Amino acid sequence: MDVINGVTLKNMLLVAARNLNQQKDTVNALNVFPVPDGDTGTNMSLTLNAAVKELERAENGEIGRLTTLLARGSLMGARGNSGVILSQFFRGFSEGLSKVKGDATGEDIARAFMEASKTTYRAVMKPVEGTMLTVTRLAAEAANEAAEEGADAAGVIKAALLGAQESLADTPNILPVLKEAGVVDAGGQGLVCIFEGFWAGLTTSPEEMEEILAEQQTPQVDTADLARLGEEVLVNKYCTEFIILGEGIDPDLIRQEFDSKGDSMIVVGDESVTKVHIHTDHPGQVLQFCGELGNLTEIAIDNMMLQNQEFASHNDHHRLDYAVDNVVGFPQTASTNGEPKSVGVVAVVAGEGLAEIFRSLGVDHVVTGGQTMNPSTADLVEAVNSINADSVIILPNNKNVIFSAQQVKELVDKEIGVVSTRSAPQGISALMYFLHDGSLEENVTAMEDSLGEVKTGEVTYAVRSTVAGDLQIEERDIIGLAEGKIAIVGANPDAVATDLVRTMVDQDSSVISIYYGADQNAEDAKELASTLQEGYPDCEVEVYFGGQPLYYYIVSVE
Amino acid sequence: MMGRIHVVTDSGSDLSLKVREDWAIHIVPLTVQFGSEIFRDGEEISTAEFYRRLQTESEIPSTCQPSPADFVAMYEKIAEPGDTIISVHISSKMSGTYQSAVLASTMLDASIQVKVVDSKSASMGLGLVAVRAAEGVRAGKNLDEILLDMQHVIDDLQVYFVVDTLEFLKKNGRIGMASALLGTMLSIKPILTVVNGEVAPLEKVRGKTKALKRVREFILGFQAKHPDKQIRASMSHATTKEEADQVVEALSLMLPGEGDVLLGEIGPTIGVHTGPGVVALFLYSI
Numbered sequence: 001m002d003v004i005n006g007v008t009l010k011n012m013l014l015v016a017a018r019n020l021n022q023q024k025d026t027v028n029a030l031n032v033f034p035v036p037d038g039d040t041g042t043n044m045s046l047t048l049n050a051a052v053k054e055l056e057r058a059e060n061g062e063i064g065r066l067t068t069l070l071a072r073g074s075l076m077g078a079r080g081n082s083g084v085i086l087s088q089f090f091r092g093f094s095e096g097l098s099k100v101k102g103d104a105t106g107e108d109i110a111r112a113f114m115e116a117s118k119t120t121y122r123a124v125m126k127p128v129e130g131t132m133l134t135v136t137r138l139a140a141e142a143a144n145e146a147a148e149e150g151a152d153a154a155g156v157i158k159a160a161l162l163g164a165q166e167s168l169a170d171t172p173n174i175l176p177v178l179k180e181a182g183v184v185d186a187g188g189q190g191l192v193c194i195f196e197g198f199w200a201g202l203t204t205s206p207e208e209m210e211e212i213l214a215e216q217q218t219p220q221v222d223t224a225d226l227a228r229l230g231e232e233v234l235v236n237k238y239c240t241e242f243i244i245l246g247e248g249i250d251p252d253l254i255r256q257e258f259d260s261k262g263d264s265m266i267v268v269g270d271e272s273v274t275k276v277h278i279h280t281d282h283p284g285q286v287l288q289f290c291g292e293l294g295n296l297t298e299i300a301i302d303n304m305m306l307q308n309q310e311f312a313s314h315n316d317h318h319r320l321d322y323a324v325d326n327v328v329g330f331p332q333t334a335s336t337n338g339e340p341k342s343v344g345v346v347a348v349v350a351g352e353g354l355a356e357i358f359r360s361l362g363v364d365h366v367v368t369g370g371q372t373m374n375p376s377t378a379d380l381v382e383a384v385n386s387i388n389a390d391s392v393i394i395l396p397n398n399k400n401v402i403f404s405a406q407q408v409k410e411l412v413d414k415e416i417g418v419v420s421t422r423s424a425p426q427g428i429s430a431l432m433y434f435l436h437d438g439s440l441e442e443n444v445t446a447m448e449d450s451l452g453e454v455k456t457g458e459v460t461y462a463v464r465s466t467v468a469g470d471l472q473i474e475e476r477d478i479i480g481l482a483e484g485k486i487a488i489v490g491a492n493p494d495a496v497a498t499d500l501v502r503t504m505v506d507q508d509s510s511v512i513s514i515y516y517g518a519d520q521n522a523e524d525a526k527e528l529a530s531t532l533q534e535g536y537p538d539c540e541v542e543v544y545f546g547g548q549p550l551y552y553y554i555v556s557v558e
Numbered sequence: 559m560m561g562r563i564h565v566v567t568d569s570g571s572d573l574s575l576k577v578r579e580d581w582a583i584h585i586v587p588l589t590v591q592f593g594s595e596i597f598r599d600g601e602e603i604s605t606a607e608f609y610r611r612l613q614t615e616s617e618i619p620s621t622c623q624p625s626p627a628d629f630v631a632m633y634e635k636i637a638e639p640g641d642t643i644i645s646v647h648i649s650s651k652m653s654g655t656y657q658s659a660v661l662a663s664t665m666l667d668a669s670i671q672v673k674v675v676d677s678k679s680a681s682m683g684l685g686l687v688a689v690r691a692a693e694g695v696r697a698g699k700n701l702d703e704i705l706l707d708m709q710h711v712i713d714d715l716q717v718y719f720v721v722d723t724l725e726f727l728k729k730n731g732r733i734g735m736a737s738a739l740l741g742t743m744l745s746i747k748p749i750l751t752v753v754n755g756e757v758a759p760l761e762k763v764r765g766k767t768k769a770l771k772r773v774r775e776f777i778l779g780f781q782a783k784h785p786d787k788q789i790r791a792s793m794s795h796a797t798t799k800e801e802a803d804q805v806v807e808a809l810s811l812m813l814p815g816e817g818d819v820l821l822g823e824i825g826p827t828i829g830v831h832t833g834p835g836v837v838a839l840f841l842y843s844i
Contacts, residue, residue, distance in 0.1 A: 360743040428744070432762045510767035513744075540765045542745060558764060 001154040001202055003103035006061030008202065012157075013070065014212050015204055016197025017052045020045045023193045030186035032177050034462040034473060035481070036550045040186035043080030043374055043400075047087055048194065050077020050376065063104055067094035075407065076378040082132065082187040083374070084403045085120050089136055089191075092119025106156040110147035113140040113160050126237075130174030132187030138167035139195065154202050161195040168192050181466055239302045240283040244274040246294020257289055343440050344389035347427055348375055348401050351548030354424050354515060361431040363395070370398040370424075371550055377407045384412050391415040391440035393447070397427040399484070417444035422484065423456035424515065424546070425556030457482050457500045457555040459493050478552070493520070493552035494528045501532055504557040505539065512539050515546030515554040528553070561640030563695045563704065566632060568624065568655050569599035570648035571685040572794045572822035581692035586632050588655060590826040592619045599826045608826040609796065609834055618729045621830050623654040629662030639669035642701055644691050646675040646708065648684055648827075649755035673705065678712055678755035682792040682822045683840045687711045689820070714842040717752040718760065718776050720769040722835030724748060727757060749773060766835075770805065773839055777812055780841050787843035789813055792820035796829050796836045805837055 001008070020027075020041070027041025054073025058065050071094040074087035096112030097104055104112075117136035121127050142163025143156045151159060171185040172178040178185055204212070240262075251274060262280030274294070280286055283301045290296060347363045349355045350370040358366055365383040369375040384392045392414050394405040399422045409416045417440045421427040430447035438446070458481045462473045468486040473479060480488035480500035487503050490496040501512060512532055516525035522545065529543040539557075546554055567573070569587040578585060587599040592611055597603035599621075612619065633643055645663070650656035656676050663672035677684040690711045694704035721727065747769040749761045760776075763769040781789060791813055795802045802821070809819050824836055832838075 357743050429764075432746070432764065510771075511765035513764070538767075540745075540767070544744070558768065 002152040003105050004063075004109065004153045004202075005103045006058075006063045006066050009063055009066055009104070010055055010058070010061065011204055011209055012198040012201030013048075013052055013055065014209065015201035016194040017045070017048045018212050018215070019197035019200065020048055020190060020193040024190075027186050027190045027193065029464070030183040030189055032181045032183065032186075033486075034464045034466045034468075034475075034479070035460055036463045040080070040082045041190055043083040044086050044187065044190040044194075046079050046376065047074055047077050047083035050074060050378070051087075051090060053077075063097055063100050063102075067097045070094050076376065076381070076411070078377045078404055078407060080374040080400045081403045082190060084377070084407060085123065085132060085187065086190070086194075087377075087407075088120045088123040089116045092116035095119070104153060106147045106151050106153045109153050109156045109160075110140075110143040113143040113156075116140065128175070130171045130178060131185050132191050134171065134174065135164050135167045135185070135188035135191050139164035139191070142166075157195070157198050157202065161192070161199050164188070164192045164195050237279070237281060237303055238283045239277075239279050240286055240300075241275075241277045242287070242290070242299040243297050244276065244290050244294040245272065245297060246274070247272055249274045249293050254290065254293075258286060261285065340388045341436065342389060342391060343436070343438065343443055344384075344387035344392045345395065345431070345434065346380065346383045346387065346392055347395040348380075348397050348405075349424060349427070351424075351515075351518060351546045353545035353547035354554075355547075357515075357544060357546075358395075358424075358427065358431070361428065362434060362436070363431070364389070370396075370401060371548060374398070374400055374404065377404045377411065380405055380408045381411050384408055384414060384416065389414070391417065393417045393419060393434075393440065393443060395419055395421045395427040395430060395447075397421045397424050415440050417441070419444055419447040419451075421447075421451065423458070423556075424548075424554055425454045425456045425513065425558075426451050428556070429454040429558065454556050454558040455483060455504045457487075457497070457504055457553075457557070458484075458551050459497045459500060459553040459555070460551045462489075494524055494531075497528055497553045497555060498531055498535075501555055501557065502535075504555070505536055509536070509539055509557050511556075511558050512536060512541045513556045513558075514541070514543045515548065515556075516543065517551050517553065518547045518549050520552050525553070561638065561642060563642045563644060563701060564636050565688055565691045565695060566629075566636070566643055566645040566659075567684060567688040568647050568827070569825055570653065570655065570680050570827040571688055572681045572824050572828060573685045573688065574822055577685070577689065577820065577822075581689055581696075583688050583692055584632060584636055586624045586628055586655075586659075588624055588653070588827045589622045590619050590830060591622060593617055596622075597826070603826060605823055605825050605829070608829060612829065613834060618726070619826075619830050621653070621827055623658050626658050626662040626665060629659050630665050633662065633666055633670060633672060637670045639667070641670055643670065643672045644675060644701075644704065644708070645672055646677050646684065646688050646691060648680045649678045649752070650676045651678075651755040652680055652757075652831075673701065675705070675708060675712075676755070679715055679717060679752055679840070681824055681828045681838055681840070682794040682820060683715050683717050683752065685794075685820065685822055686715065686790065686792050686840055686842065710844070711842050715752075716776070716780055716841045717838065718773045719750050719832070719836060719838035720747055720766065720773065721750065721832050722747070722766070723833055726831055726833035749776075770837065773837075774808060774812065777809070777839065777841065780843075781813070784843040789841055789843050790820075792822065792840040794822040794824050794828075794836075794838045794840075796824040796832065796834050801837070805839075809839070 024041030024045040028039045051070050051073035054069045055066060057069055071091045074090040078084045078087035093112045093116035096115030097108060100108050117140040120133055120136050127133050139160040143160040146156045146159035168184050168188040171188055258278055261282055262278040278286060344364045346365045347358045348367045348370050349358050355366045364387045367375045367379055367383045396402045396405045402420050405418045419430050421430055429450045433446040433450045434443055462475055462477045462479050465475045466473050471486060471489050473489050478490050478493050478496045479486050480496040482500060482503050488496050488499045514525055514529055525543050529541045533541040566584045569585055587601055590597050590599055637643055645659045647656040647659055659674045663674050677687045687708050691704055691708050694707050746762045746764060747766050748759055749763060749769055749772055751758050751760045763772055791809055793806055806819050806821055
């Protein structure tokens with residue numbers, strides 16, 4: 001196929017959506033953490049479905065019109081971190097095609113892939129290689145290369161698919177957490193599913209398309225995703241590079257020494273010269289150690305975090321303009337309710353008990369979700385618009401919702417503050433500092449400052465066997481996570497909770513709160529509370545019905 | 559020749575008997591009512607008995623301001639013609655006591671001058687203002703100087719108090735702006751303050767330990783704001799002796815060389831509104 005017209009583009013997207021939908025469980029299974037809420041596939045699938053649904057509004061088959069709808073649909077439908085990144089991919093893809101008059105050539109498609117990849121990188125504060133970002137980049141490079149060699153539209157898409165597949169297979173070699181868990185990157189896998197769909201969509205017969213259209217409906221979903229990789233991996237912000245001059249330096253010695261102190265490490269050398277590259281938070285330690293092995297030269301240390309932030313802030317303007325241009329037509333003000341107030345609060349909470357607690361603390365609108373189902377950006381936009389206030393604070397209460405919450409800023413007329421709460425206890429802690437008569441800025445600052453005051457523990461079960469540090473975990477084992485990291489493995493939720501709390505309490509602790517889940521009975525929870533009260537007589541132990549799914553207990557220590 | 563100056567306050571000051579005697583401060587009691595039983599605070603019901611009944615009886619008691627006649631009786635008892643009375647009372651936004659005293663002041667013989675002062679505070683906040691007045695009397699200051707000293711305390715006073723529950727403030731309608739803290743499902747310890755004579759919320763904190771820790775931080779903040787000044791502190795409480803001693807000890811350590819921390823037990827007049835378990839701190843600088 002030499003060029004692609006609007007009809008073909010639509011077919012590609014429809015087939016991609018179906019393919020991802022069919023494969024989403026496979027993608028879900030790739031989550032690094034064995035917790036039951038890691039559903040990258042579900043999030044990406046729902047995001048793409050929302051985009052495809054938007055395409056129905058296309059009155060004609062013009063590529064320009066389709067891409068505008070694609071960008072908007074995926075932006076509004078974005079769920080979870082992977083969904084937000086995917087929506088940015090489509091945004092860039094659409095921008096790449098925005099100048100196309102008539103049909104898209106191989107060059108146009110390659111440009112779309114390039115633009116898509118760039119947009120995803122820009123959207124992430126700290127881009128991590130070995131994730132779906134890398135997959136978009138290598139796919140785009142392959143597409144570009146093919147186009148330069150004169151490939152037609154189909155050839156470019158084929159090249160992008162092959163590039164993506166190859167890059168996906170390589171992700172465990174780039175990201176150690178993937179290798180440790182024995183998986184490829186889930187978001188990258190989701191992208192490959194989409195590109196497979198693109199390729200198949202080129203040759204799908206009209207009859208088959210009819211079938212796809214008929215079955216295309218909102219899929220049933222029970223759980224969603226917490227995609228936990230990303231931030232954890234790129235804490236090491238200084239890119240440190242240098243050369244050691246010296247005879248007989250053993251690269252393995254350096255590798256071993258810094259294996260735990262950084263990432264993205266490369267140590268290569270010959271008899272007399274060794275080159276070291278590492279991302280670390282402790283460049284001084286690295287230099288000192290290596291300085292003892294030989295003479296250091298060509299030392300370069302860059303703060304990657306600042307570089308990325310600079311990049312991101314440059315980009316804000318661009319994003320805003322884009323949003324204004326493209327989101328006209330979305331209902332900005334749904335029905336607003338309640339007394340007018342200066343600052344409203346939206347919280348994302350799973351579990352009716354926790355929802356009730358958040359409401360009692362003054363939250364105007366509770367959006368259900370988080371651990372089971374990440375709310376879409378559109379859900380959050382709707383919640384924000386339903387509040388009769390010019391400024392609204394969003395408490396995501398889940399690390400996989402923070403990114404979507406930040407997208408809301410671009411999509412509403414109100415002033416939005418996102419407090420990066422990663423758990424319900426952090427949300428509760430933040431609300432302690434909410435003042436009705438404070439400004440948005442004052443409140444956000446005070447609430448952000450409070451986040452360190454509370455430690456969160458979660459007790460759930462492992463969805464698959466894995467190894468986490470020293471812990472051997474079997475499927476269905478009960479696991480306890482402290483601040484998002486697996487700390488305890490056991491057979492019984494109450495015992496795991498008790499052990500977990502032990503790792504969290506210190507001499508400054510004064511309150512232990514237990515929020516018990518939907519399937520946990522009150523008696524067990526009270527029993528747990530009295531065990532903890534005996535163990536920690538100086539603390540106040542409180543027990544509440546949280547009603548959250550999948551998590552037997554959420555505990556907090558402050 | 560100049561007459562004497564007397565200091566009168568009410569039972570909402572929570573001044574201990576010893577302080578009252580040391581500084582010759584006279585108290586007009588409010589009354590506390592359990593059902594049909596009426597007691598004069600401090601005279602007909604002890605603090606211990608009051609809290610026992612507060613926690614065991616289902617009905618919430620109420621307080622009643624002294625009548626103007628009660629004030630007239632006190633004023634006439636202590637003052638001779640030519641004397642002056644400084645009558646300082648619990649915040650007029652919290653009680654009608656001030657109004658009652660103002661009314662009484664107009665009912666007296668013109669030979670006795672009464673200056674009625676709104677402390678805009680309660681408990682030891684009021685107590686500190688009354689003690690400041692008595693200090694002026696003892697130092698031989700004239701009325702205007704004493705009133706100026708008192709006004710400084712009223713303006714500078716910082717109040718931080720932690721209640722176990724907002725229930726009592728709510729039931730008695732004394733909650734003011736702190737009503738925003740109501741209705742939460744978690745057992746939150748609100749840190750409250752007094753602004754313009756009214757109870758106002760300062761912060762919400764989970765757990766009393768943390769609340770007291772925050773109060774200590776507020777004290778350090780107050781100290782930092784007044785680096786060159788002496789800080790007078792007072793604490794009143796309706797809690798266990800151990801807890802009160804702990805707080806006083808912490809306070810003495812934080813404010814070394816600032817003189818004794820004036821300690822008071824929250825009596826029925828204030829206790830009706832705040833309930834058991836309260837810890838309250840009052841600070842001002844001179």
